[in-house]
Amino acid sequence: MLPNTFVHLPDIGPVTERELWDSGVHTWEDFLSASSLPDRAERNAGQLRSLVAESQERLDEMDASYFSDALPRNEMWRLYAEFRDRAAFVDIETTGLSPDSSDITMVGVLDFQGYRAFVQDENMEDLRGALEEYDLLVTFNGAAFDLPFIEHKLGRMFAQVAHIDLMFPLRRMGLTGGLKAIEKRLKVGRPSALSTLNGFDAVLMWRMWRNGDKAARDTLVRYNAEDVLSLPKIAEIVYDGLTDRLDVPCAKLEPSDVPDVTLPFDEGVIERLAEMKVRR
Numbered sequence: 605m606l607p608n609t610f611v612h613l614p615d616i617g618p619v620t621e622r623e624l625w626d627s628g629v630h631t632w633e634d635f636l637s638a639s640s641l642p643d644r645a646e647r648n649a650g651q652l653r654s655l656v657a658e659s660q661e662r663l664d665e666m667d668a669s670y671f672s673d674a675l676p677r678n679e680m681w682r683l684y685a686e687f688r689d690r691a692a693f694v695d696i697e698t699t700g701l702s703p704d705s706s707d708i709t710m711v712g713v714l715d716f717q718g719y720r721a722f723v724q725d726e727n728m729e730d731l732r733g734a735l736e737e738y739d740l741l742v743t744f745n746g747a748a749f750d751l752p753f754i755e756h757k758l759g760r761m762f763a764q765v766a767h768i769d770l771m772f773p774l775r776r777m778g779l780t781g782g783l784k785a786i787e788k789r790l791k792v793g794r795p796s797a798l799s800t801l802n803g804f805d806a807v808l809m810w811r812m813w814r815n816g817d818k819a820a821r822d823t824l825v826r827y828n829a830e831d832v833l834s835l836p837k838i839a840e841i842v843y844d845g846l847t848d849r850l851d852v853p854c855a856k857l858e859p860s861d862v863p864d865v866t867l868p869f870d871e872g873v874i875e876r877l878a879e880m881k882v883r884r
Contacts, residue, residue: 691738697827741767742836743767783834
């Protein structure tokens with residue numbers, strides 16, 4: 605989709621982009637070879653051709669930050685096809701909602717090689733170096749929660765990385781609510797017994813682990829892994845759904861091959877959590 609995109613150029617909004625597509629200018633190559641352009645684009649054709657050529661060069665260099673800076677915030681999803689092989693899917697678990705009064709207990713990072721857990725007092729210090737490997741981060745509600753929380757606790761680290769927060773394009777598609785509710789509507793993710801757990805359960809599992817329940821630690825990690833495992837599939841659904849709506853000639857995204865995560869968890873922990881809820 606990115607080579608079909610023009611809204612990252614100055615003074616080109618959705619209306620002018622649609623005029624370009626409707627006139628047969630579907631790609632950057634079409635733009636550079638066109639003998640004439642729609643009026644809105646023709647007025648500044650020289651500068652726009654220079655910027656389109658630069659866009660080609662930046663994509664050849666896989667410079668995600670260039671497009672992240674140039675694209676409107678609500679169009680970040682267009683980065684996905686070109687940069688998904690250089691992407692990390694990220695989700696955090698915390699002891700509460702405010703970074704001022706709560707801590708990060710763990711951060712889950714998934715790519716197409718596998719899943720890694722960065723856990724407080726174990727290997728959290730390795731998180732910064734791990735995330736520096738990626739050009740694109742994909743989250744759900746990460747713009748408001750996960751990434752600011754990480755930076756509040758661990759310092760600035762996302763200034764040069766592109767970010768797709770799936771919550772916003774999902775809303776454009778009429779899919780609102782939390783991640784688990786959206787997974788159910790899209791029929792993706794969470795086939796295991798952990799499907800009944802929620803964010804508060806994650807807080808309780810951390811407390812159980814701190815009180816000596818090792819099984820709670822393993823179950824928390826597996827719970828987080830299932831959070832991030834659904835994100836690649838949801839990202840594909842978003843990408844294909846929004847490209848279909850734009851109705852521009854664009855190749856469909858090939859389904860990704862996400863590695864299975866077979867981390868252990870303890871159904872006894874889930875039972876104990878259910879008992880704790882009843883007592884509350």
